[in-house]
Amino acid sequence: xxxxxxxxxxxxxxxxxxxxxxxxxxxxxxxxxxxxxxxxxxxxxxxxxxxxxxxxxxxxxxxxxxxxxxxxxxxxxxxxxxxxxxxxxxxxxxxxxxxxxxxxxxxxxxxxxxxxxxxxxxxxxxxxxxxxxxxxxxxxxxxxxxxxxxxxxxxxxxxxxxxxxxxxxxxxxxxxxxxxxxxxxxxxxxxxxxxxxxxxxxxxxxxxxxxxxxxxxxxxxxxxxxxxxxxxxxxxxxxxx
Numbered sequence: 001x002x003x004x005x006x007x008x009x010x011x012x013x014x015x016x017x018x019x020x021x022x023x024x025x026x027x028x029x030x031x032x033x034x035x036x037x038x039x040x041x042x043x044x045x046x047x048x049x050x051x052x053x054x055x056x057x058x059x060x061x062x063x064x065x066x067x068x069x070x071x072x073x074x075x076x077x078x079x080x081x082x083x084x085x086x087x088x089x090x091x092x093x094x095x096x097x098x099x100x101x102x103x104x105x106x107x108x109x110x111x112x113x114x115x116x117x118x119x120x121x122x123x124x125x126x127x128x129x130x131x132x133x134x135x136x137x138x139x140x141x142x143x144x145x146x147x148x149x150x151x152x153x154x155x156x157x158x159x160x161x162x163x164x165x166x167x168x169x170x171x172x173x174x175x176x177x178x179x180x181x182x183x184x185x186x187x188x189x190x191x192x193x194x195x196x197x198x199x200x201x202x203x204x205x206x207x208x209x210x211x212x213x214x215x216x217x218x219x220x221x222x223x224x225x226x227x228x229x230x231x232x233x234x235x236x237x238x239x240x241x
Contacts, residue, residue, distance in 0.1 A: 005187055006172045010165050013194035020197025021205060034203045040115040044105060052102025058095035059138070062088065067162040071155045085151040089142065096139035103132055127199040134188045141181040152179060158186070 024032060038045055066088065074084055107128060110116045145152040157174045164171040175183060196202060 002175060003172055005183075006161065006175050007170045009187070009190050010170065013190040016194035017196055020194075021202070024197045024202055032202055032206060034200050035119065037110075037113075037116045037119055040119075041109060041113050044109045048102050048105035048109065050102070051098050052106060055095050055098030055100075055102055056135075058091070059099055059135070062092050062095065066155060067159050070159070081153065082150075085146060085153075086148070089146045089148075089151060092142050093139070096135060096142065099135050100132075100139060103128075103135065107132065123199055127195065127201060130188065130192055130195070131201075134185070134192055137181065137185045137188060141179070141185050144181065145179055152182070154178070154182065158182065 071081065071084075075081075079087075110120055110128075157178050161171050161174045196204070
């Protein structure tokens with residue numbers, strides 16, 4: 001079972017992600033959307049959605065940093081293990097709480113607003129259940145395995161395993177010493193990655209990241225009373241009859 005969960009499932013999840021994205025883009029391009037419900041309700045959505053999205057973005061950034069940046073690199077920057085644990089504890093907890101509160105409020109809105117509820121599919125309900133469970137398990141794992149003085153150092157077990165996946169020789173034995181809550185969190189996360197292309201979560205791959213790199217738009221003021229002359233249009237001249 002351990003070999004399947006941590007030696008096979010990661011590749012199945014990645015295969016499902018890539019092939020699903022290709023299939024969705026080719027055969028369901030018009031369905032590649034979040035199916036926004038803003039038209040039905042905005043007051044709650046205007047603060048709950050940013051809270052969830054900012055929280056989950058910081059959570060993802062923390063996971064990428066912890067899994068794929070070796071401890072030697074952060075040590076070279078002067079961030080020792082204790083400081084890293086504190087940053088992970090406070091930063092990860094804050095981001096996790098933001099994500100949980102934002103998502104819980106969005107689910108409350110979706111349940112209490114009848115038009116929004118009717119627009120919620122069975123696929124959406126399953127996805128929300130898995131996503132909410134994943135975030136809650138991750139937050140529980142962080143809080144029960146860390147304190148102000150010490151914490152579980154996953155960078156000696158889970159992180160080397162994650163990097164070993166790229167060599168096609170996953171070090172599944174490293175999971176023997178990993179707490180159970182971390183294992184549950186990892187398995188749910190891999191399942192979530194695998195279903196992304198088939199849910200509304202697919203919109204994360206069409207986020208307008210180019211906005212961060214596009215050139216500035218320059219607006220020039222026109223002096224009061226000045227009317228710009230429009231160049232003549234090609235074609236027949238207007239006849240005044």
